[in-house]
Amino acid sequence: MDAERGLMRRVAHGDQAAFTDLAQRYGPKLLAVAGRLLGSRADAEDAVQRALLQCYAGAAGYDARWAVSTWLYRILTNICVDELRRRATRNVHDERLVAGSLSAASSNHRPPAAYLDLHRAFARVPREARILLALRYVDGLSYGELARIRGISINTVKSQLARGKALLRDELGKRGV
């Protein structure tokens, strides 16, 4: 933990090597979250890059009471959520996209065949619950950390996760998994 904070201090001082280290350490996990939320690998990389840049620019304002990962996840989810919002309005306005939005969004990112059902069911889960599920299962974050990342109460985290999972179970049940 202290090692991470030391790393952040070096990043704040503009240490390029420390920044690469940070990207190496958290890149894959951030990419996994962003990939599942945004659906495409290219969009995910773009989001992670922007998150890391924001983190680089804002490293001086990093508060040592936060775990570095919590802080990074907050920045990343903020970016992903805004990207999802943009897509939602775009799809409403562009009728051509409405029909193919799901398949278009996920065309670049092909999940293993076994997970296709899960992939489709996942798209049915409300946005906030989807975000929490992704964070929860990529890094095994605790309820407290999730609450902190999204700025909500622990009880809301629990109810959202339960609701998301119930929906997933329903959807998968329908498909006979």
Add this chain to the structure above:
Amino acid sequence: MGKTDHLDLLLTDYFRPEAAAPGLARRLASAVGESSAALERLEQRLGIEATSEGISLVRTGRVDKPGTAAARRLIEQAREEIHEYLHGRRAFFRVPVDLRAVPDFRRRVLEAARHIPFGEGRPYAWVASRIGHARAVRAVGTALGRNPVPLILPCHRVWRSDGGLGGYIFGTGVKNGLAALERTTPVLEGCTTTRIVCRVGCIHSRRMRQENRVVFASVQDARSVGYRPCKLCRPAA
């Protein structure tokens, strides 16, 4: 219970991070070139004219001095809002515009462009069909090109149907820069301590501390996790 475990396992497996591609870290860490220099220069050259009713002209270069105190106040407000907008801290304009001197057709075009959401683009043809003159695409282009209050009325969100930039009063470099800027500026932000969600640029949102900001995709989403919309900036549901 057994079923829960099954789903948990499935999800854990589904979300397992892939092995990092070689060079990924370096690629992620390489800073992307910012196009903000063009926007920075633009801000310094902007001249603004206003009547007592609203902003009537935004151009680069010399402009007439405001005639009334009300106009002066509006110009100050516009300057501040444009400054925040160009620095990614504002997603809407509050300052009123005065389009009384603009002919009817052009005014309708500008009103239509106003309905393009922040951070998005629409083709010229979209604007044309929206005002009921589907074939008047060229005229729409001209009307947008003569927009008296660019930035505040978003003529920069209208692009060519083939994805090309089209023209822009401040140059295509600025148009591109604005598109990039709006793509990275969030629209709805909630404060984690007050549990209130604001449009970015609202005075309440400006008071939030950086570490208390969370972005939401819609007011409905925010409500579902216990946030309420701000009563001042009233983000649409």
